[in-house]
Amino acid sequence: xxxxxxxxxxxxxxxxxxxxxxxxxxxxxxxCIVGIAGESGCGKSxxxxxxxxxxxxxxxxxxxxIEYGFNDSSGKxxxxxxxxxxxxxxxxxxxxxxxxxxxxxxxxxxxxxxxxGTDPNKKRVLEKVREYIGKLGLPAEALDSFPHQLSxxxxxxxxxxxxxxxxxxxxxADEPTTALDVVVQKEILLLLMELQEQxxxxxxxxxxxxxxxxxxxxxxxxxxxAKAAEYGDSDSxxxxxxxxxxxxxIGSLPTIGEDRARHGIPGSPPSLWGDLHGCRFAERCPxxxxxxRSQEPPLVEHKPGHFAACHFAGADLPDTGDxxxx
Amino acid sequence: MGxxxxxxxxxxxxFAVLFIGLSITFALPRFMPxxxxxxxxxxxxxxxxxxxxxxxxxELRKSLEELYGLQGSVFEQYLAYMKRVVIDFDFGPSYTxxxxxxxxxxxxxxPWTMGLLMxxxxxxxxxxxxxxxxxGYFYKKRAASILEFVGILLYPIPYYxxxxxxxxxxxxxxxxxPLSATFPVGDMTWAKVGTILYNSxxxxxxxxxxxxxxxxxxxxxxxxxxxxxxxxxxxxLKGTTHRTxxxxxxxxxxxxxxxxxxxxxxxxxxxxxxxxxxxxxxxxIGLIMRxxxxxxxxxxxxxxxxxxxIAVATAGLLIDLAxxxxxxxxxxx
Numbered sequence: 296x297x298x299x300x301x302x303x304x305x306x307x308x309x310x311x312x313x314x315x316x317x318x319x320x321x322x323x324x325x326x327c328i329v330g331i332a333g334e335s336g337c338g339k340s341x342x343x344x345x346x347x348x349x350x351x352x353x354x355x356x357x358x359x360x361i362e363y364g365f366n367d368s369s370g371k372x373x374x375x376x377x378x379x380x381x382x383x384x385x386x387x388x389x390x391x392x393x394x395x396x397x398x399x400x401x402x403x404x405x406x407x408x409x410x411x412g413t414d415p416n417k418k419r420v421l422e423k424v425r426e427y428i429g430k431l432g433l434p435a436e437a438l439d440s441f442p443h444q445l446s447x448x449x450x451x452x453x454x455x456x457x458x459x460x461x462x463x464x465x466x467x468a469d470e471p472t473t474a475l476d477v478v479v480q481k482e483i484l485l486l487l488m489e490l491q492e493q494x495x496x497x498x499x500x501x502x503x504x505x506x507x508x509x510x511x512x513x514x515x516x517x518x519x520x521a522k523a524a525e526y527g528d529s530d531s532x533x534x535x536x537x538x539x540x541x542x543x544x545i546g547s548l549p550t551i552g553e554d555r556a557r558h559g560i561p562g563s564p565p566s567l568w569g570d571l572h573g574c575r576f577a578e579r580c581p582x583x584x585x586x587x588r589s590q591e592p593p594l595v596e597h598k599p600g601h602f603a604a605c606h607f608a609g610a611d612l613p614d615t616g617d618x619x620x621x
Numbered sequence: 622m623g624x625x626x627x628x629x630x631x632x633x634x635x636f637a638v639l640f641i642g643l644s645i646t647f648a649l650p651r652f653m654p655x656x657x658x659x660x661x662x663x664x665x666x667x668x669x670x671x672x673x674x675x676x677x678x679x680e681l682r683k684s685l686e687e688l689y690g691l692q693g694s695v696f697e698q699y700l701a702y703m704k705r706v707v708i709d710f711d712f713g714p715s716y717t718x719x720x721x722x723x724x725x726x727x728x729x730x731x732p733w734t735m736g737l738l739m740x741x742x743x744x745x746x747x748x749x750x751x752x753x754x755x756x757g758y759f760y761k762k763r764a765a766s767i768l769e770f771v772g773i774l775l776y777p778i779p780y781y782x783x784x785x786x787x788x789x790x791x792x793x794x795x796x797x798x799p800l801s802a803t804f805p806v807g808d809m810t811w812a813k814v815g816t817i818l819y820n821s822x823x824x825x826x827x828x829x830x831x832x833x834x835x836x837x838x839x840x841x842x843x844x845x846x847x848x849x850x851x852x853x854x855x856x857x858l859k860g861t862t863h864r865t866x867x868x869x870x871x872x873x874x875x876x877x878x879x880x881x882x883x884x885x886x887x888x889x890x891x892x893x894x895x896x897x898x899x900x901x902x903x904x905x906i907g908l909i910m911r912x913x914x915x916x917x918x919x920x921x922x923x924x925x926x927x928x929x930x931i932a933v934a935t936a937g938l939l940i941d942l943a944x945x946x947x948x949x950x951x952x953x954x
Contacts, residue, residue: 349858382860396855400873400949409869410859441949457859 297323297346297465297497302359304338304345307352313567314357315341317521320594323514325364326495328488330512330529332505332544334564337518339501340469346499347388347467348378365464368413384413387458389468396454397442403453404438413461427460428453431486448479452486459490466491466498472507484511505548509533517541520564520575523594527601537603539580542612574606582607624952628942635938642930646923647702651695657919658685689713689920712924717916723924726909731928733804734905737821737897738890741828746883748829749836754875756837757844758867772837775830780893784827784900791823798823801902824901828893832886839882843875850874877948884940888933891925 304316316338323329331339341354350356356375363373365385373381382388390396397406407424408417425435431452437445445453451471458466471487472480488511491498502508508515508529515532517525517540525538536542543560562579565571574592577583586606594604603609662682666673673681686692690701690713705711712723749772756768775783792800802820805813847853853870861870894907906925913921945952 347858379860382858384860388855388858390851390855390858395851398852398856398870398874400877400947401869402949405869406856409856409865410861412860443950 296325296364297321298362298364299323299346300360300362302342302345302361303357304341304350304354305357306354310568312357315354315521315567316345317567318359319518319523321516321523321526323497323499325497326491327513328491328498328500328511329514329516330508331499331501331516331518332503332508333518333524335503336564336567338521339518342518343467343469343499343501345375346465347386348375348382349388363465383410383458383461383463385463386465386467387461387463389454389458389466389471391470391473394447394450394474397450399442402439402441403445407438407457407460424456424460428456431456431490447475448482451475451479451483455483455486455490459494462494462496464496466496468498468500470502471500473502473504480507481510487511505544517544520571521567522575523602523604524576525601525603525605526594527598527603531598531601535609537597537601537608538576538605539582539607539610539612540576541603546612574604576605581613582610624945627945631938631941635934638934638937639931642934643703643706643927644699646926646930647699650919650923657917658682658689658691660917661685706927712927713920715913715921716918717912717921723920726921727906727924727928730904730906730909733903734891734894734898734907737824737903737905738828738893739887741825742832742883742886742890744825745829745832746836746879746886749833750840750876750879752833753837753840754844754867754872757841757875758848758863758871760841760845760848769837769841772834772841774834776834776838778831778834780827780831781896781900783831784824784896787823787827787830788900791826804904806904821903824897824903827901828897831893836879836882840875840879843878844871847871847875873947877944880940880944880947884936888936891929891932 299319299321301318301320302316303314303318305312305314319342331342333339344350344354345356346361361375361378363378363386366372367377367381367385371377373385378386397403404421404424408420412420414420421438425438428438429435433449433452433456437449437453442450451474455471458468468487472483475483484507487498500507500511512529515525515527515529516523517532517538519540525532525536525541527537532541533545536545540560543558547557547559549557560579565575565578573588573590574580574583577587580587584606590606592604592606594602595608596602597608662678662685665681666678683692690698690705692698693701705713710724712727714720715723715726718726752768752771756765756772759765788800792798799820802823804817804820848866848871853866856866856870891906891910894905895911896907897903898905898907899911906928909921910925912918913925
């Protein structure tokens with residue numbers, strides 16, 4: 296189980312410090328695919344970077360701890376302190392742009408062995424990799440080619456091979472399918488799900504594509520303005536969202552066979568620079584009351600395993616009156 | 622496109638460039654309003670107070686024309702010129718050092734110029750790129766800006782000022798090197814090689830300092846841009862060491878434009894020859910060209926220009942042939 300204990304991730308800027316992730320508490324059970332969704336700037340990528348341990352100035356983990364629930368090779372538990380030594384050993388990363396995430400001038404096989412990794416015998420590693428990529432539907436020769444010789448889909452498969460062949464406990468995928476067309480996107484997602492089922496590890500996927508989340512994830516985290524708004528099993532979150540933001544987010548998605556007019560969420564998220572008090576969604580929320588504007592709602596378990604940070608969790612949204620459309 | 626087709630095309634282009642270059646070299650002096658033979662005969666006449674008989678003059682003109690390849694129509698001259706230059710590498714005799722052939726003068730001077738300038742250019746390139754790479758890769762660190770400062774400091778200083786300063790400092794203020802070096806000629810012995818190397822250090826140093834700054838600045842800019850590439854970021858997230866990322870990721874990618882720059886600077890090394898050879902009294906092709914230009918020694922000029930054309934074209938050819946080795950995207954097109 297991965298535990299995020301009240302983590303605050305801030306960026307130091309010329310105007311002072313800003314919290315891009317502001318007190319997130321989360322428990323992610325082992326062996327599930329967790330999707331993280333939210334608007335641009337909600338802190339989902341920052342949260343991912345913090346979990347991966349890629350914390351470089353001006354970013355810093357100003358408070359809170361992360362416990363990963365697995366041990367390094369010496370048996371020591373992995374925490375936010377030593378996670379950087381575990382890169383591509385017990386946790387790995389799938390980048391967004393497979394197009395330029397491989398060095399164009401060296402052969403792909405070299406890029407499988409140029410990091411410390413788990414096995415110092417690089418020859419043996421390559422043999423294993425050669426065998427492994429076959430299972431992922433890649434020809435063995437692909438390993439001896441240069442990145443520009445592969446198609447976009449093959450390259451992303453290769454990135455997934457690179458991130459999974461050493462069987463990590465945790466994989467972090469930052470918009471892994473954004474640059475691909477929908478057909479390849481589906482193949483890649485199915486591959487990821489299949490691998491996850493075989494290995495039983497945890498995958499965190501950041502995506503702004505709710506369709507991807509619906510297809511792939513077991514659990515969903517909805518973030519809003521640096522905070523967790525809702526967290527729970529994907530089925531439950533999609534079927535019965537509790538937070539008005541999640542409701543409106545899902546309500547804005549098109550479905551086949553329904554010709555209802557779609558509504559965006561009016562307004563925009565609050566500036567993280569401002570004086571933030573009360574619920575951060577209150578300004579855009581049709582249910583907001585004085586309570587919401589003065590008191591910040593905590594993330595509470597409303598149903599088993601389904602958390603939401605809302606004073607009126609589960610309440611119906613008023614009818615937005617789209618009758619005028621028809 | 623196969624590798625062989627690529628090489629064949631590139632070599633064909635090389636010969637086309639040489640052909641055009643040689644043709645222009647042939648044509649240019651012929652557009653000039655003066656005829657070198659008229660000038661020569663006029664000079665002889667005035668020296669001999671116009672006592673040479675017209676038959677003698679006609680004979681003289683004929684043999685001079687033959688000697689300088691000026692008989693017949695322009696087209697016949699062109700064919701004869703191409704034949705001489707391409708097949709025999711013969712530019713005729715020097716006018717000033719008559720009858721010393723131009724080709725042997727060039728052959729004596731070339732190793733000096735090439736040896737000094739090529740070595741200095743390559744050293745400046747290697748040093749500049751190393752410093753630039755480190756400065757660019759660690760551009761957020763304060764120490765890196767000190768390295769860049771070296772480049773900013775050296776780059777704008779004109780070469781002649783740098784050369785004279787080096788000479789002042791290391792030959793006059795601290796007399797480590799001779800102010801006016803001598804370079805032994807004739808058969809080489811180890812002692813002579815030692816003297817030559819020692820005396821070449823100062824001109825070499827000036828050349829390296831002059832070429833070094835630009836290499837630092839351009840490599841630094843390339844290294845910064847490359848280290849922001851997604852593949853470098855991803856390599857960092859894989860847990861690769863700084864060394865791996867700097868050499869295999871940043872350097873290997875930033876190297877490509879720098880190789881082109883090296884080829885171009887090797888092609889134009891003769892530009893730097895003149896000043897170096899005058900300031901450091903170094904025997905080479907620059908001095909020969911200067912004498913030829915001031916003495917109206919056309920044949921020597923033709924020869925020197927032809928050698929420059931060949932050098933530039935050859936440098937370009939070699940780099941183009943080497944490029945696929947460095948960049949697989951060209952190799953596997």
